[in-house]
Amino acid sequence: MDTLDRKLIAALSADSSTSTAELARNLGVARSTVQARIERLEGSGVIAGYTIRLGEPVERRRIRATVLLQIEPRATASVLSRLRALSEIESCHSTTGRADMVLQLVAETTEELDQALDRIGAFQGVRATESLIHLSTKFDRRT
Incomplete structure (x- = not known):
């Protein structure tokens, strides 16, 4: 995992419903880069799933x-x-x-x-x- 992966995980941890396009804008990378990183992190088991937090x-x-x-x-x-x-x-x-x-x-x-x-x-x-x-x-x- 590199710095971009850690930033992506932090952003998804804060709000897992953030769109790929918004994540890409916030991280300053292409949308396809974010999508590929998410797929790799899910495939390797680093991201095990997504959930909601009750208010x-x-x-x-x-x-x-x-x-x-x-x-x-x-x-x-x-x-x-x-x-x-x-x-x-x-x-x-x-x-x-x-x-x-x-x-x-x-x-x-x-x-x-x-x-x-x-x-x-x-x-x-x-x-x-x-x-x-x-x-x-x-x-x-x-x-």
């Missing part, structure tokens, strides 16, 4: 939680397959320390969040859960 009014209404899971030995695979089926789970990470996994959950209501937490806690192989409800975001480097 602040929608994000503020959503309820987020971090959930720490303790899992019985040898139950990780079965617990993980059940976790994948829950749409409220945004991410799941294995960890070191007192928790075996850390989940990031999001729900539209406290009732939805409570139901998801109840389902997770009832999974065979889950020893214990600890839920940390997010109250406010002080800063977020991802946005």
